Amino acid sequence: MRVEKVIKNRVPHFHPNFPIILFWSQKSGCTTFLKWFFFQVDLLEDALTYNPWVHFYENEVYKQKPTYMQDVADHLLTKRKDTLKLVRNPYKRAVSQFLILATSKGNQHWENEWRKIREFFYHDKNSTKGITFKQFLHYIQIAEGYDNHFAPQYEVGEEEFVDQYIYLESFQKQIKQIEDKYNLKRSNLPELSKSTHHLSSVMRLTGNFADKEITESTFITLGKLPTYKSFYDKEAIQLVNTVFSNDFEVYGYNMLT
Numbered sequence: 001m002r003v004e005k006v007i008k009n010r011v012p013h014f015h016p017n018f019p020i021i022l023f024w025s026q027k028s029g030c031t032t033f034l035k036w037f038f039f040q041v042d043l044l045e046d047a048l049t050y051n052p053w054v055h056f057y058e059n060e061v062y063k064q065k066p067t068y069m070q071d072v073a074d075h076l077l078t079k080r081k082d083t084l085k086l087v088r089n090p091y092k093r094a095v096s097q098f099l100i101l102a103t104s105k106g107n108q109h110w111e112n113e114w115r116k117i118r119e120f121f122y123h124d125k126n127s128t129k130g131i132t133f134k135q136f137l138h139y140i141q142i143a144e145g146y147d148n149h150f151a152p153q154y155e156v157g158e159e160e161f162v163d164q165y166i167y168l169e170s171f172q173k174q175i176k177q178i179e180d181k182y183n184l185k186r187s188n189l190p191e192l193s194k195s196t197h198h199l200s201s202v203m204r205l206t207g208n209f210a211d212k213e214i215t216e217s218t219f220i221t222l223g224k225l226p227t228y229k230s231f232y233d234k235e236a237i238q239l240v241n242t243v244f245s246n247d248f249e250v251y252g253y254n255m256l257t
Helices: 003-007 030-040 044-050 055-060 068-078 090-102 108-122 133-142 168-181 234-243 245-251
Strands: 020-023 082-087 164-167 203-205
Touching: 003 068, 020 068, 030 044, 030 055, 044 055, 082 168, 090 108, 090 133, 090 234, 108 133, 133 234, 164 168, 234 245
Parallel strands: 020 082, 082 164
Antiparallel strands: none
């Protein structure tokens, strides 16, 4: 397995003076994880000054260094540093992925994704129709060229390079253990987690949303979103089990039936 294929879609966080290489996925705590990394390598203030949304600094500055990708690849191939990956329960992540679309009105990037989705389902990129959670799962199972936020967490071949998985469900506990193990700075994780677009605090609607058609403006006037469990019936569970089967298998999450 060529290391470049494993890291090209989600370039790991690497610093020559930091003892760990960090793998990550979108919608799996990646923003807090990135802020923790920048804090540890004394770049968090620089990143926040550049833009409060730290991914701008990550992509436009930090990872633009000419030798960055090659440095990451060399260290992975020679196993000179330990490697960790942050992962998340696929059932919760799938809903979080879907809710991007329900909260994207006015965002040009996600409006482009909506056009792809509407072309796929309705053969009309200018349609105003929405999609259901189940349609979304079918879309990422069948379609190509969608945004990487929607892709499974697992990258083919990553098990050759990842030593240990961090589970978002026990993130604070594991991060403290990592800080102790590698003699890192003690971080304030609740502070690092602020302003990271968490939706959990407004996910309060209950009912059956598995087959409810949503658009980019469905929930915009309500100020709240459905709970993640409200998106699941047996069919939705089976779809997630199928679409994200590698995430369940590699990361050890239990499948529901």
